[in-house]
Amino acid sequence: MFGFMLFLHFSGLFVWLGALLAIVVVLSAGKRQQGSSELRTLGMRLIKIFQGLGHSGAVAVLASGVVMIVSMDLGKNKPLWLEVMEKGGGTLILLALVVLGIMGSRLTKKLAEGGQAGNSHASRYITIVSAFIILIAGVMLAVSIKI
Numbered sequence: 001m002f003g004f005m006l007f008l009h010f011s012g013l014f015v016w017l018g019a020l021l022a023i024v025v026v027l028s029a030g031k032r033q034q035g036s037s038e039l040r041t042l043g044m045r046l047i048k049i050f051q052g053l054g055h056s057g058a059v060a061v062l063a064s065g066v067v068m069i070v071s072m073d074l075g076k077n078k079p080l081w082l083e084v085m086e087k088g089g090g091t092l093i094l095l096a097l098v099v100l101g102i103m104g105s106r107l108t109k110k111l112a113e114g115g116q117a118g119n120s121h122a123s124r125y126i127t128i129v130s131a132f133i134i135l136i137a138g139v140m141l142a143v144s145i146k147i
Helices: 001-032 037-072 080-113 116-144
Strands: none
Touching: 001 037, 001 116, 037 080, 080 116
16 A cells, blocks of 8 residues: 555656746746747636646655555654655645635736736746755655655
């Protein structure tokens, strides 16, 4: 059971990070060619698709992580790296789900309206997604070196 949860944990992490990276790459490339209604429509669709994938991956990471930590039954004797993964990673996942969900829906509305507002919202969204990617990498680093 633990092996399957670990597989689900890593698979969810890869899907989550891949979706976040895809959003950054696609929106950054699309920002350079602004003004096209087809491009705005494509951007809205891609945000919805990648958010669906990313949120699914994040939920898989959270659920499998909770199951693995509970099955370890360490009580209060957890090492620091496990505390970072449990509290830092869990908080990061929940924060990312809420913030990126709200910002993504706002961005799709602004893109549907057209104009310059969608471009500034896209820049802000790219920045926030990039920050989450860096934070996820930080948690992964802390866990992998087992501080």
